[in-house]
Amino acid sequence: MTGRGEGEGGRADRRWAGRIAQAAVVAAALVPAALIVADLLRDNLGANPIEEITHRTGDWTIRLLLGALAVTPVRRLTGWNGIIRFRRTIGLLAFTYASLHFLTWVVLDQGLFLQGDALGYVLEDVAKRPYITVGFTAFVLLVPLAVTSTRGWVRRLGRRWTSLHRVVYVAAALGSLHYLWLVKGEQLTPVWYALVLVVLLSVRLRPPLTASVRRISPPRRVPLPGSAPPAATPVAAPPPP
Amino acid sequence: MLILRPHDIRPSDITDEALFWNRRQFLGAAAGALAAAAVSPVPFGSRLPAPGSGDDELTPYEDVTTYNNFYEFGLDKTDPSRNAHTLRTRPWTVSIEGEVHKPQTIAIDDIVRRYAAAERVYRLRCVEGWSMVIPWLGFELHRLLADAEPTSHARFVAFTTLHDPVQMPGQKSGVLDWPYVEGLRLDEALHPLTILATGLYGKPLPNQNGAPLRLVVPWKYGFKSIKSIVRIRLTREQPPTTWNVAAANEYGFYSNVNPDVDHPRWSQKRERRIGELLRRPTLPFNGYGEQVAQLYTGMDLRRHY
Numbered sequence: 001m002t003g004r005g006e007g008e009g010g011r012a013d014r015r016w017a018g019r020i021a022q023a024a025v026v027a028a029a030l031v032p033a034a035l036i037v038a039d040l041l042r043d044n045l046g047a048n049p050i051e052e053i054t055h056r057t058g059d060w061t062i063r064l065l066l067g068a069l070a071v072t073p074v075r076r077l078t079g080w081n082g083i084i085r086f087r088r089t090i091g092l093l094a095f096t097y098a099s100l101h102f103l104t105w106v107v108l109d110q111g112l113f114l115q116g117d118a119l120g121y122v123l124e125d126v127a128k129r130p131y132i133t134v135g136f137t138a139f140v141l142l143v144p145l146a147v148t149s150t151r152g153w154v155r156r157l158g159r160r161w162t163s164l165h166r167v168v169y170v171a172a173a174l175g176s177l178h179y180l181w182l183v184k185g186e187q188l189t190p191v192w193y194a195l196v197l198v199v200l201l202s203v204r205l206r207p208p209l210t211a212s213v214r215r216i217s218p219p220r221r222v223p224l225p226g227s228a229p230p231a232a233t234p235v236a237a238p239p240p241p
Numbered sequence: 242m243l244i245l246r247p248h249d250i251r252p253s254d255i256t257d258e259a260l261f262w263n264r265r266q267f268l269g270a271a272a273g274a275l276a277a278a279a280v281s282p283v284p285f286g287s288r289l290p291a292p293g294s295g296d297d298e299l300t301p302y303e304d305v306t307t308y309n310n311f312y313e314f315g316l317d318k319t320d321p322s323r324n325a326h327t328l329r330t331r332p333w334t335v336s337i338e339g340e341v342h343k344p345q346t347i348a349i350d351d352i353v354r355r356y357a358a359a360e361r362v363y364r365l366r367c368v369e370g371w372s373m374v375i376p377w378l379g380f381e382l383h384r385l386l387a388d389a390e391p392t393s394h395a396r397f398v399a400f401t402t403l404h405d406p407v408q409m410p411g412q413k414s415g416v417l418d419w420p421y422v423e424g425l426r427l428d429e430a431l432h433p434l435t436i437l438a439t440g441l442y443g444k445p446l447p448n449q450n451g452a453p454l455r456l457v458v459p460w461k462y463g464f465k466s467i468k469s470i471v472r473i474r475l476t477r478e479q480p481p482t483t484w485n486v487a488a489a490n491e492y493g494f495y496s497n498v499n500p501d502v503d504h505p506r507w508s509q510k511r512e513r514r515i516g517e518l519l520r521r522p523t524l525p526f527n528g529y530g531e532q533v534a535q536l537y538t539g540m541d542l543r544r545h546y
Binding site: 051114124128183186188 | 303304307308316318319369371415487506507513519543
């Protein structure tokens with residue numbers, strides 16, 4: 001299918017294929033959440049279920065966030081422009097896990113709404129514990145991005161939408177820092193995530209890629225929603241490895 | 242035999258003699274020999290209270306043995322129970338050395354034979370903010386130390402875990418400096434609450450819990466209670482301790498449980514008892530202040546965290 005000369009039916013087919021692909025991405029990304037629920041019901045989350053839920057939702061937040069940030073580099077490397085339509089979906093899924101992670105911490109771990117003095121502990125932690133401060137900030141920064149992810153907001157904000165959504169670089173960097181700062185000892189997992197993030201952010205720094213991209217697909221002057229111009233400097237300083 | 246009998250250890254908390262001998266049989270010496278069949282089984286499943294607080298329930302065996310920090314076998318809590326089968330606990334010897342008149346290397350089976358174990362139900366508070374209540378089988382460390390006859394120069398006791406990356410694959414990683422080392426001031430080591438454990442829940446220690454011999458110091462954060470000990474050395478100087486070497490600002494030499502001194506990265510005011518939903522307040526010295534606070538008279542525990 002070249003898309004040339006196809007009738008109404010062909011366009012509808014493609015729309016359906018797109019929807020199915022989106023649904024598949026959503027379904028796949030929700031499997032970890034479903035597993036948490038299943039394990040919870042089967043009492044299969046180990047001796048400290050709250051900690052386990054906190055860790056799993058946190059892990060999937062950073063993975064999906066990196067996944068969303070990988071969309072543009074993958075698109076540039078492969079020339080597969082169609083991938084861009086998954087970016088918002090993956091980003092919203094990352095936000096979903098970030099919300100679950102945050103709620104698990106606030107309600108289940110700290111006891112908000114369950115224990116009278118919990119709010120004080122939460123506020124103290126946010127103010128005094130750097131890893132919580134940056135994690136909380138990352139979550140707060142994601143909220144406006146999730147809210148403005150609809151077509152209506154993309155239209156309303158125009159060019160400012162792109163600038164606003166570059167905040168995701170900051171959020172991802174803070175999220176990565178959150179993980180680096182919370183572990184005990186010299187643990188490698190958060191370092192790997194940080195390295196991936198550094199790579200994903202630094203490829204945005206270099207314009208030379210555009211040459212090859214141009215060969216694959218003609219440059220589009222109309223910016224796609226949210227696609228940062230290649231020459232743009234990321235707002236976020238990469239975290240220390 | 243408890244030398245110290247503070248009022249909050251009720252007579253019912255102290256293992257009665259029949260159980261005491263029963264355990265000895267279980268663990269040791271004449272175990273095979275006899276009458277084991279004739280003796281009524283020890284009620285391990287019963288809920289024994291821990292000293293210092295009336296409402297402590299034992300943490301289930303399953304949780305005690307599947308939720309462990311033992312980085313020699315992996316970083317996740319469930320890793321040690323999955324991976325620690327590679328540890329060979331026989332033959333095993335423990336060397337007692339340094340500032341002692343009678344340095345010695347003792348086989349673990351001789352330790353078990355020589356120092357009859359009794360049950361001690363202790364709270365365990367991890368520096369990460371969770372806690373358990375565990376019925377250990379063990380004996381007072383001071384008995385072992387007395388037999389080695391410390392010299393008058395001995396002021397500290399240094400402990401070392403086995404160093405063998407084949408048996409302990411986690412030691413191939415650089416997460417900590419290996420082998421794991423810990424230390425106590427001599428008076429802390431001689432305190433009757435300080436025990437060497439050889440079992441829990443009436444059974445020999447599972448590998449993931451620090452078989453065949455581990456320290457248990459119930460008023461300090463769990464990482465002080467070093468596992469799988471191969472060397473006990475009496476020293477003149479304060480020995481290095483693993484977590485202190487890794488992050489001195491976070492883990493002090495003393496590491497007494499103290500709700501008033503936060504870990505730099507998280508609060509120590511509350512803890513989650515494994516099996517409970519809501520956090521409970523953390524007690525100074527993990528609730529053993531009555532017995533141990535006098536060890537630290539005049540010390541600024543904010544400075545000596």
